[in-house]
Amino acid sequence: MINTVSAAVLQAQNSQLNKKVSELENTVAELSALVKYFQELFKLSQHQRFGASSEKTADGQLTFFDAAESATAVTEEPETEKISYTRKKQKGKREADLSKLPLEVIEHKIPESERLCPDCGEVMRPFGADTRDEIKIIPAQVIHVRHRCHVYKCADCAETTDKTPIIKASMPEPIIKGSVASASAAAFIMTRKYLMHLPFYRLEQDFLRQGVFINRQNMANWSIQVCENWLNPVYEKFKEHLLWHDILHGDETTLQVLKEPGKPAQSRSYMWLYRTSGKSEKPIALYEYQPDRGGEHPETFLKGWQGYLHTDGYDVYHNLEKVIVVGCWAHVRRKFNDAFKITGALDSPAKIGLDYCGQLFALEKKFADMPSEERQKNREKFSIPVAEAFFSWAETVSVPPKLAISRALTYALNQRKWLMNVFLDGRLELSNNRAERSIKPFVMGRKNWLFCNSVSGAEASAIAFSVIETAKENGLKPFEYLNFLLETLPNAKTSEIDNLLPWGEKLPPECRMTTT
Numbered sequence: 464m465i466n467t468v469s470a471a472v473l474q475a476q477n478s479q480l481n482k483k484v485s486e487l488e489n490t491v492a493e494l495s496a497l498v499k500y501f502q503e504l505f506k507l508s509q510h511q512r513f514g515a516s517s518e519k520t521a522d523g524q525l526t527f528f529d530a531a532e533s534a535t536a537v538t539e540e541p542e543t544e545k546i547s548y549t550r551k552k553q554k555g556k557r558e559a560d561l562s563k564l565p566l567e568v569i570e571h572k573i574p575e576s577e578r579l580c581p582d583c584g585e586v587m588r589p590f591g592a593d594t595r596d597e598i599k600i601i602p603a604q605v606i607h608v609r610h611r612c613h614v615y616k617c618a619d620c621a622e623t624t625d626k627t628p629i630i631k632a633s634m635p636e637p638i639i640k641g642s643v644a645s646a647s648a649a650a651f652i653m654t655r656k657y658l659m660h661l662p663f664y665r666l667e668q669d670f671l672r673q674g675v676f677i678n679r680q681n682m683a684n685w686s687i688q689v690c691e692n693w694l695n696p697v698y699e700k701f702k703e704h705l706l707w708h709d710i711l712h713g714d715e716t717t718l719q720v721l722k723e724p725g726k727p728a729q730s731r732s733y734m735w736l737y738r739t740s741g742k743s744e745k746p747i748a749l750y751e752y753q754p755d756r757g758g759e760h761p762e763t764f765l766k767g768w769q770g771y772l773h774t775d776g777y778d779v780y781h782n783l784e785k786v787i788v789v790g791c792w793a794h795v796r797r798k799f800n801d802a803f804k805i806t807g808a809l810d811s812p813a814k815i816g817l818d819y820c821g822q823l824f825a826l827e828k829k830f831a832d833m834p835s836e837e838r839q840k841n842r843e844k845f846s847i848p849v850a851e852a853f854f855s856w857a858e859t860v861s862v863p864p865k866l867a868i869s870r871a872l873t874y875a876l877n878q879r880k881w882l883m884n885v886f887l888d889g890r891l892e893l894s895n896n897r898a899e900r901s902i903k904p905f906v907m908g909r910k911n912w913l914f915c916n917s918v919s920g921a922e923a924s925a926i927a928f929s930v931i932e933t934a935k936e937n938g939l940k941p942f943e944y945l946n947f948l949l950e951t952l953p954n955a956k957t958s959e960i961d962n963l964l965p966w967g968e969k970l971p972p973e974c975r976m977t978t979t
Contacts, residue, residue: 561596563977605675608645610634636953638693644685646949652682653689654942657927658904662912683920690923693952698749698926700960701933705747709770710740710890712898713780715756716906719914720921723754734925735760736902740773742835742890745966746936748901750925752918758782771888773895776878790881793894796820798871805867812860813868816875819853827893839889847886854879901932937965943974 578587612634621627638646655661661669663679670677690698705711715735721728733756738748753760758779765772765783773789774780780788799820802813826846830838857876862869875882885891905928915921934944944965951963962969 561598564598567599603651603673605670605673635950638949638953639685639688642685644681644689647946649685649689649949650942650945653686653927653945654931656682656686656912657908657924657931658941660904660908660911683916686927687919687923689949690926691919693949694926694930696952696957696960697948697963698929700964701747701749701929704745704964705737705739705749706765706768708739708743710742710773710888711770712736712738712740712773712895712901713761714775714895714898714902715777716902716909718752718909718921720754720916720918721914722917724918726754731755732921733760734902734905734921735764736898736905737764738898738901740890741892741897746933748929748932748936750905750928750932752921752925754918771884771891773892773898774881775895776874776881781881787884787887788881789884789887789891789895790878791895792820792823792882792885793896795871795875795878795882796824798867798874802867802871811868812862813871815856816853816868816871819849819856822849823853824893833889835889837889839886842886842889847883850883850886904928904932934965938976939965939970939974940976944970947971947974 575586579585580587613632614629615631616627616629638644638649652663652666655666656663663682666682667677667679713736715733718732718734719729720726720732723730723732726732732752732754735751735753736748737751739746751760751764756777756779761780762783765786769785771787771789772780772783773791775791775794780786796817799813799816803811803817806813808814823846826841826849830841833841854876857872860868860872862872885893905924908928915924930945930948931941934941947970948963951969952960955963959969961967964970
């Protein structure tokens with residue numbers, strides 16, 4: 464009886480011991496995975512801090528398939544050809560750059576009384592000249608301008624009749640009534656803030672060094688009023704023209720607004736971006752401030768619109784009606800690139816996935832100059848098989864969870880439907896980098912001025928960035944274009960706004976960038 468009880472007790476103790484050992488082994492495995500996860504984060508952060516940031520891969524480094532064979536199969540033309548032609552001799556780069564600038568010639572001459580020949584004493588005649596080119600910088604000046612609007616009356620009528628006719632000279636409307644702000648002053652302040660990313664307090668200090676005090680609060684108020692009163696109609700026209708396109712790019716980034724109703728100062732708001740594709744003849748970059756990142760914002764902005772929308776993997780875009788979302792292969796490549804930076808192994812899944820992405824981008828480079836119809840045919844023949852092979856491979860890879868490579872594979876497989884949409888139309892782009900490049904100026908500005916004080920300031924920032932970045936996209940000088948708008952709009956009719964857009968008929972030549 465005693466032996467039977469002892470055996471039962473030992474069996475129970477062994478069972479409990481085995482269970483505890485199993486639990487400890489699971490704990491060790493979890494902790495090991497966690498340690499590896501943190502090691503990856505540390506390596507990646509070190510590489511992001513000290514390593515190269517480029518994601519480019521050389522065409523010849525596609526290890527796991529013959530990319531060269533696919534790339535050269537795109538065209539049947541011979542690899543080499545003999546070209547014989549004549550061309551105009553090119554100017555030097557310095558001469559070409561200086562030719563765009565106004566020219567001021569300073570003559571250095573010797574007085575006649577001092578240019579006597581040392582041998583015969585006769586006056587020496589001009590024989591030529593050596594030249595030296597320089598650039599001269601004229602700093603911005605603040606000038607006090609006083610408008611005097613003269614009034615006239617008829618002296619004869621004043622003496623002979625009870626009614627005296629009076630006429631008054633015309634004078635352009637100010638951009639802000641009761642303010643010293645001019646079109647050029649507002650344009651200068653706004654380009655310094657939204658183009659050069661200078662906070663208002665630095666501008667205030669710069670004006671003080673020039674002998675004039677312009678309060679930072681005044682500068683903020685001028686910018687807000689100018690955007691609300693004059694630039695908002697231009698913004699609405701931009702939106703109207705933007706939604707005429709059937710291919711757009713979208714992105715969003717964070718923004719801090721200190722005085723936002725119902726939210727603490729530390730909370731996040733968002734700046735949304737919508738822009739045209741690279742094939743647009745009238746490029747537009749439009750920013751929209753919103754208090755959060757909810758899906759109702761793109762739904763409202765794009766209400767009634769149909770077409771292709773390039774985005775990242777943010778899922779709110781996937782719920783838009785009558786919109787075909789096109790995923791970003793650059794995001795896929797970026798995640799595999801991060802995983803490869805951590806491992807560095809040439810036979811790792813990270814390198815294989817990176818090579819697949821590299822081949823797709825190498826093919827796109829081959830197709831870059833093709834018409835959209837021809838590009839579509841080549842994508843169907845060469846790119847789609849590579850993409851399908853990539854996803855078939857990704858489904859077979861087995862890696863531990865919570866690692867960089869597992870995150871890359873999960874992202875790619877989850878985004879497969881939208882990533883493959885790029886092959887529906889030859890006009891579509893393989894990445895959403897175009898939107899990321901357009902939102903980068905706002906991100907750079909945010910790093911300098913950090914936040915917006917109010918909702919009206921955030922909305923004004925969206926309008927200002929839209930006008931300035933759209934001007935840049937169309938080859939315009941932002942200051943000259945803003946100055947032109949602010950001089951013209953207070954005295955223009957609403958029906959004339961179309962002529963004032965970057966591609967409008969009334970745009971003066973000085974707004975455009977000079978070319979050689």
